[in-house]
Amino acid sequence: MMVQHKTPGDIERTSMGIILEELAGLGLTPPPEHQAVVCRVVHATADFDYARNLVFTPDAVQKGIDALLAGAPVITDTNMAKAGVSRPCLQKLGGEALCFMADAEVAAVAREKGTTRAVAAVDKAAAQHPGAVLAFGNAPTGLLRLADWIEQGYRPALVIGAPVGFVNVVESKEHALEVCRRAGVPAILAMGRKGGSGVAAAICNALLYTACGTLDPAARGWN
C-alpha cells in the first residue's frame, strides 16, 4: 500500500488540527486552558464524548503543570497507565511514575487487613507521597479510597480520575469531584462511564508535554 511518509510530528499536528476543527463543528471548542488536555484525550481515543465528559476544577491544569515542573511524581493505579505516561518528560522534570498495585508489600498489607490491593496501594501513596499527581484509570475503589484520604486531610497536587465501567464508576467520580471541590484539591475527571488507563495517561501526558515544552513527538523520546 502506498503510504505518505510523514514524520510523527507532522501526523500529530494534522491530527490535532482535525480534532479542533471537529470540536468546533460540534460546538465543543474547549476553553484555551483545557485545550491541550481535551485534544490529547480525543487523540488517544478518537472519542469526542470526552469533550463533554471532562471536568476541571479551577486552575487544575496550571496547578498540575506547576507540580510536575517542581518534580512531583505521578502515581497511577495500574502498570498499564504507568507505562503510558511519558518517562522521558518526567525524567527531564526530575519526576518519576510510580504504581504500587503489584508491590509485594501492598499485597501483604491487603492480605493482612482483608482489603484489596487497590485500597492498600492508595494507602501507601497517601502515607508516603504528599503533593503527588494521582492518576486513576481503572476501578472506582481506588478513587473512592483517595476521596476518603482527602476528607482526612491528604492533599495531592492533582487528582486525575478516569475509572471506566458499569458498577459504582459514575458515582465514584461524582463523589470524588465533590470531595475535591470541597477540599480545594485540583482535579481533572472524566465523568460518566467512560475512561481507562489510556485516558488517565493521556491527561498526564498533556500536562507533561506542556511542562516540558515538547509538543513535537520527535523531541519527546520513547517510553
Next chain:
Amino acid sequence: MMVQHKTPGDIERTSMGIILEELAGLGLTPPPEHQAVVCRVVHATADFDYARNLVFTPDAVQKGIDALLAGAPVITDTNMAKAGVSRPCLQKLGGEALCFMADAEVAAVAREKGTTRAVAAVDKAAAQHPGAVLAFGNAPTGLLRLADWIEQGYRPALVIGAPVGFVNVVESKEHALEVCRRAGVPAILAMGRKGGSGVAAAICNALLYTACGTLDPAARGWN
C-alpha cells in the same frame, strides 16, 4: 461514601450482565463466538461503538486461543499495551508478552535504515517470531508494515489491529483486513478511527482468559 463491598469477580459478572443487556437493547448482541471479545472491549472502554466496529475473520477467536494454548507469544506495538496483557495467564500457558519499540537494537536499525522504530520493531517481530499473536493499538505505521510482511509470506497466528487516530488509521485497518483475508491470516480489527492500547490489550485478554479458564478475576493474579 458508603460503598457496597463486592469482590472483583462479583463486579465483573454484574458488569458483563449489564453490557450484554444493553447490547441486546441496541440490537447488537454478538454471535456466541465473538461475545467474549466484544464484551471485554466494551468493559475496557464503556464504549458500545466497538460492538459495531469489531470485525473478525472466520474462526479468528478460536485460532487465536489455539495459538495461545500452544504457548505463542503476544507481541505488542507499545509498552503500554504490553503492560495491559495478562502476564499471569500468559505464564500459565508458557507464553510471554514482548514489545520491541524501546529496544536499543531496534533504535539502531531504525537510525541506520532511516526508518521509524515502529517499522523496525515489526521487522524484528516478522523475522524472529513466526506464529506469534501480534496486537497493535497505537499508530497505523506498524500495522501497514505488518501487512507488507504478510503479503511477502509472513504468517502470524493472529493479527489484532486497533490503531487509533485521525491520519491513515481508517485506511490502514481496511488495508490490513483485506491483506489478512486474502492470505488467510486470522484477524480481529477495530475498524474506523477508534482503538488504542487498552483495546488491543482487552482483545488479547478476552482470548487469554478463555484459554486459561480464568474468567474470575480472583483466579487471574496481577500484572
